[in-house]
Amino acid sequence: MQTRVDVFEDIFMIFLVLGTIVGVIVVAYTLYNAYKYRDTGEPADEDAPTLGELPTGGQGGKKLFLSFALSAVVVISLVAYAYVLLLYVETGPEGENPGEDAIEIDVEGWAFDWDFHYEDGVETTGTMYVPAGETVWINVTSDDVWHSFGISDQRVKADAIPGEYDQTWFVAEEPGEYEDAIECFELCGSGHSGMTADLVVLEPEEYEEWLEEERAALEEDEEDDEESEEDTENDEEAEEEEDDEGGED
Amino acid sequence: MSDLPPRRSVRRWLVTTNHKDVGILYLATAIAFLLIGGILALVFRLHLLEPGGTGLLSGNEYNQYVTSHGLLMVFWFLSPFAFGFANYFVPLQIGAKDLAFPRLNAMSYWFYLLSGVLAVAAFFLGGSFAGGWTLYAPLNVPTYTPAMEATTGSNATVFGLLMFVISVTMGTVNFMTTIHRHRAEGMGLWNMPLFTWSILLTVWMMLFAFAALLAALLLLGADRIFLTQYFATDQGSGLLWAHLFWFFGHPEVYIVFFPALGIMFEAFQTFCGRRLVGRKWVIIAMVLVAVQSFLVWMHHMFLTTINLEIKTLTMATTIGISLPFDLMVFALIYTMVKGRVRFTTPFLYSLGALVLFILGGITGVFLGAIVLDYEFRGTYWVVAHFHYVMVSGVTALIGGLYYWWPKMTGRMYSEFLGKLSFAVYFIGFNLVYFPMFLAWETPRRVFHYSGDMTLWHQLSTVGAFVLGLSVLMIIATLVHSLRYGAIAPDNPWEYSRTAEWAVPSPPPLENWDGRASYASGSLEFVPDTPATDGGAVADGGTATAEAAHAGHEERHPDHASIWPFAIGVGTFVFFLGLSGLTPTVIELIEPYYPADGPVITTAGEISYLYPAITVVGLAIMGVSLFKMGVEDFYVPEPRVAERWPFGGDLDDTKMGVWVFLASDVVVFGAAIGAYVFLRLHEGWASFDPIPFAAWPGLLNTYILLTSSFTVIMALVMAERGNKRGLLGFLGATMALGLAFMGVKAFEYGVKFSQGEFWFTGLEYSLYFVTTGLHALHVIIGLLIAAFMIYRIVSIDAYLEDERPVEFFGLYWHFVDIVWVFLFPIFYLM
Ligand code: HEM
Ligand SMILES: [Cu+2]
């Protein structure tokens, strides 16, 4: 299985190497010509341009097309190759958009933090928990303005647009706690610069345990709540309002 | 009409309509905005010296600085700088004595300057817009710029931009007409110098791209002062803005780059002593780019939720559009081969621009590959890429400044100082932007980067100061030249070809005696008598002026009018007033505002100051427009000119009107497009027609169609010289227009009485804004008609020359046709 990091490394390397080669050759050739044909004070040949002539083209078109064709081939083949990898990224490593038992996390951005919704109503804010080595599908949206969710280390990114759900995936291989690994990539207001969140990658068993604990805690809450149903409703409303206000400053 | 004072007098610069003066004004003003934008950048680069920021700026200030830097550089520096050259040299290169509409040209300039003043003033009106130069929705609506002052300042930024777009539209109409209709005899389209070609294609792109931006800004302006909901909802608002903005935004990158490319072609040919290799193919490549530039905008949206098919298509068009640039780059390179390359300052800048463009282009191809864009989007890679390409353009434009400096000032500059400035510039540039590729994982518009990128950011900050220094050196070089420079000959550059080098440095007010002609295959100045061969008329390429002008033969063209300036001031005051209206509007609508509408966070407060300013602005506009309308200002159309394919029975004004209407089609197209987009997003069937009944719409359709007929009759009467008939039919047209407005007012009134307003919901916004935009067109038409009636009564106007009636008719028909589209959309569907 290729992770997003693997895909990026492959393709970036190839682009970088070819891009550098092409860049160096073209720039060097440019400078070489500029130097080689520098003015040496030799008298002009008869064909030199004159003031007030109606513009026409110069000689040398054949070479022009040869170079053009060559560079076009390079560019087009690069992009064709990139396209193959794009198809892989679009469908995911399992060859299907989130499969039956894929791990799905809904991500919601708001000014200026991130909420994560896991299965069974488990929720966190400011920290994202994922199992190591498994494909994590994310559904990204926003509660207020346009944000962009990205984890550079994992080479994953998706726009968080109000009312839209942007889906993509990544595989975190190394367990660990990555502080501020999640960043916002679209200007979203005064706190945009600091709109980061932590990524916690757990071993799959640990992740299940964590999820289980959260779920249990959630159930306890619910039991408490059932005793005073009316209160809950009020609470929820109050919470929503709070959220709204949070989004505005 | 007034005399043109000498250049030393300040009045000269307020009243001049001469293309060379206006060109200089553009150049000087653009440099001023470069300095302002540059200082903003230096400040935030200083803030970026440490991860997390040095504390120099608050988060909000940082965002304001980044935003205004982007806006100022792209809109108020880069394009206007290029259009300074275009103003000065396009007429010279094509053999015209001025632009087709000199007063309109002066007006473009004043709108440009004052729009920039408004955008900068935003800082002092409680804080400028802070949502990035791309103005993404919904961050761009008042809900997210809460403080009352910030709303005013942000509005000022938005209206500054709107006013700038109006300036661009006027310029577009002018250049399009000039280049298509004022070319010297013998200069077909293919024969135009490449700088002129680049400007022609630029204005073609501008015409459509800026109209889309105009529409977007009008809708945004409505959202910002009237609290409509185009960009405030979570029902497609974000994507709608992105589509509208990038439909403009991608062509915009070529709009800023093409003039620079044109200068590179000129400078390479001159300083290599060779004609451009593959010239024909270069032109074809540029035309292809100009057309295709409207098909690639979604590559700025790869990371949004657009689907794979569309992404694939966009990737293909993006890569496709990079290939013509390939060809142009190689054409430049091969032009050096077997040439006699002289490393003058302008050539160094052009060569530098080519090198930077190659690097920028290659890194652009990275972005065109979607998988890579997923990672690069929103990072410093993009920042580095577009600075390499855009500042490559700046580099070429500076080359142009040196190239044409002797022509514009009559002074040579010091080659030593010039080359020194280039060295510092080139090193500084790469020091600022190359490290950005290395620090590419930093999100853009962020000062909270990770510690291991500190070195790159610090290098970049140092580079910014080196680059800033080089700009000062360039200015110093030029000031030095003005003081101590040797007197420049007519043609200081060996192997230059274009016509500007055939006239004195600086050229006289009317460029040359007689007229320029290429009939013999090369440039000659011939007496200005009608062509005698007559053969040229047969192919439709050369047309002789109408007899209407014969009577004016002795009269000199005018070059001075204060009214463009006055109209600019009025418009500026008007937009300034509009900027502060939001709190007042909020206070007024508060009682009717729906509970579930977008949250209003700006404090409502009745203010009398801003409404008063708005009214004053309108008054100044009204008076000065009227004064300009009655001013006797003579601009001859060339008797002999190449006009293919816009010859025939067109004249300048008619072509101008057509061009303007074409852009207006795009404005309405975008507004209707926005409607369709948002309605599809909500579910087509979920909308019900807003009007209380279909019959007022139907009635208004009949009214407008009838008025189209009366306006035709008015023209017939004018042609016959029948004053009473003309008055009668124009009056009838006006009466019908007023009736239309009456029905409209009734219809709106019924809605208001039911407690339904433009801010009641999204579909209400769509209905009120789109039909309101149309109503605004009707009102403008009514004002024009009233003015014409006044002119007929007071000076028997249009009886000898009925063309203004025809132009008005074109506009009026257009407004009618728009209604024919709006009626079914809003009343029946
Ligand atoms: C070789 C041809 C080019 C290609 C393939 C290319 C490709 C791209 C792509 C795909 C993006 C979107 C990046 C993203 O935001 O994810 C982009 C951004 C940009 N490009 Fe280019 N580009 C090319 C040439 C140019 C030129 C000639 C200019 C201007 C002179 C330019 C100016 C820009 C700007 C201003 C942006 C960023 C806009 C923003 O997000 O603020 N590009 N380019
Ligand atoms: Cu953000």
Ligand SMILES: [Cu+2]
């Ligand atoms: Cu683009």
